[in-house]
Amino acid sequence: MQAAQTASASRERPGFVDLDRVGLSYGTFTAVDELTLSVRKGEFAAVVGPSGCGKSTLMKLATGLVIPQHGQIAVEGKRVTRPLSIVGMAFQNPSLLPWRTTLDNIMLPLEIVSPHKERLKSHRDEYVARAEKMLSLVGLEGFGTKYPWQLSGGMQQRANLCRALIHEPSLLMLDEPFGALDAFTREELWGVIRDLHRAEGFTVILVTHDLREAVYLADRVFVMSARPGRVLLEREIDIERPRPIDVTYTAPFNEIVHELRETIAQARVGAPSSQMA
Amino acid sequence: MTDTSIAGGQAPGISAKRVNLWWLAEKVGSPLLFALVLLLLWEALCRLLSVPEVILPTASATFAALWEFRAVIFQNAVVTLWTTLVGFCLAIVTGLVLGVAVGWHRAVYSAVYPIMIAFNSVPKVAVVPVLILWFGLGAVPAILTAFLISFFPILVNVATGLATVEPELEDVLRALGASKMTVMKKVGIPRSLPHFFGSLKIAITLAFIGAVVAETSGASNGLGKLMLDAQAAFQVPVVFAALIVLSVLGILLYAATAFLEYRYTGWAHRSNNA
């Protein structure tokens, strides 16, 4: 009864990322069940929910790192059976390689993904220029030669974003990327990702526990239930773009946040702490 | 703006060492001074308590013997050093190869690791007579003992370094389509280098011990054998002179590997601002 699935709306028009009644279990532990959501191309989607609801599993499913036992996942209309190189991922932990300079770090995906892997040696200057441009886009101009340990947490996370985007993916997956940062840095990076999205136009799925973050950044917010995860609510965020930071202090904004919060609170209360499928 | 980086490269921890007088005094001078004090204490104790030479010769008698027999001591020191280094190199190669194999996959790690521990628990002193039986007397048992004793720490460190790649990083790379081999090459192996170099310090000390132990059990040359021969000829100061040479060699070997470690993995000693 709590589930207000608007799955029918998404099924009518196939989206860029489609999860259709996906179920995944690790042994007897069911992470997600009957998970259905659809993200449009170029959309900024945010996924929120109580902890342990399977948000991270969603990340792995969408990128093809795990294959579900039930249901289907499709990206760009094609079924996902293995990892796709059109995806960029960034986690809370920047995981930069300490033995590489920042520039070399963000160029790492170019050494792995075709066709860049083959072209890298011969067109190195071109790629370096691209990397430098990325760095300046996120405000790290001139820090390419520095090592990760010379950067603050916020700066490392910016570099992490660059790394996720260097190979021009069409889908960006973010798993609580700003969770470890202080409030000011976080707001700053909201601006960065907001502007990047506007400029480049890729699809984003942002997993976060911060409702304000979700509402501020996203075009649509998906609220997941407690484990086993499924979508409880889809909420279009119809606040106008571009969104300045002060919009987070307006009444309409806070109403939406409040509404989402209530849904989640009910989901936490209603669901038993462990559920065997 | 709260983003401040630690600009200018002045990192906490080891920075570019300026080898000046203070540094020399601290790192080299004070240990030497302390050693000198210990030697004086040794001399004083022997004289005051009239310790017979067969039990403990005085420091001065030991150093006199060291000078008098410097030629034969030097020859044997070279042999011990050589067998140590050969055994050590074998250990590095084996430790690396096996370490990569074991750390590659969790399943291999679980299967092989307990066996390795069991193997490593066998005191190598017990194995030396078997080696002599198989390979005769000569450098081979000493080299093999040095190798057997010292390859395990290297293996363990490499395997552990590989097996502890952050899962998120592995996810990021695998989501891009990287094979396990690529992840190993780009992340796993560089990440385990500090572990590897750290294990070298332990390994070379063990290799040294292994070589000397094999010599005392019946090899044909080396400082261990020299000590036995000196004992038989009732030249006890020479025994202790050889002991001193062994300890100096041990320090030098350790310092050499510590330097290698710093040189190649300085980046690992800086703190990470995560």
Added chain:
Amino acid sequence: MPRLFCGLAALIFTLMTFPAAAQERLRFLIDWRFEGHVAPYLVALDKGFYDEEGLSVTIDPGTGSLDGLTRIAAGTYDMGQMDLNALIKYRDAADAAPVKAVMITYNKPPFVILTLKKNGIAGPKDLEGKILGAPAADASYSHWPILAKLNDIDSSKIRFENVGFAVREALLAQGNVDAVTAFASNRLGVKAAGVKGEDIGMLLMSDFGLDLYGSAVMASPAFLRDHPDAVRKFIKATIRGFFASFSDPEGAIESLRKYNPLIKADIEVERLKLVTELNYLTDDVRKNGFGNADMARLSRSIDQLAIAFPFKNKPKAEDIFTGEFLPALEERMFK
């Protein structure tokens, strides 16, 4: 000019290598370390006795008779000095290489029981009720059953302690054991452990019925077959080395020092003199010459060994020793 130089160099090189090519190579292995009592070989080497016979000899220290026999049998060494009794037991195996002894050096065996005079052990029978330190690998101890049988000793009344070689003499000196099995030269070790010479008691097993020989020069079967002349020459030069050492023990130790710089001269001179008196230059040798073996006595010694060692293919005296490589009697008499 360069051509002349090259020609000259070639000539010099040929001349240098020529003597070496004319010399026959011989690799010799001693059963233990280079200590005073093996100085005779090193005297022969140092003073050029082997060179004069046209032999280019190398001598190495060894690690025991058993290991040495294996190496001689394998051909790693051509000849060596090893314990004759070890050879006899070695030849018991059906597939043993027929290594043979060609010259006896230890006319009397070095096997002794060392004790302190104050412990009141005048003969092996007195050991009943006492503690005997006997390292498990000690060759002397391996002959205990023979000694016990010949002297009617009840071994169950003796407490045997398996002491390590390194601490044997020290334990005797400190009184932890009443006596130890050892070689004659270990007497020096007891002295070094702090006991005065006159307080040390030494029972020669040969005085109590043991009729074994001690060490002997042996050769691999291949070498005997292919280089009989070299064997003869080696023995000749070695006898000269022995006699020179008997006449001038101090000089012998000086030669020894060149090959083992670690030695203490006075101790090794004492060691050489002790072994000369007890084992090398016995009454039998003074009367009958150095190096030969009495075949009857050798047969008896094999029978004695059978008391302690279960022979499967008991060798005969002729299998063990041959005197055909010894020089004539006059050359073997010490004057």
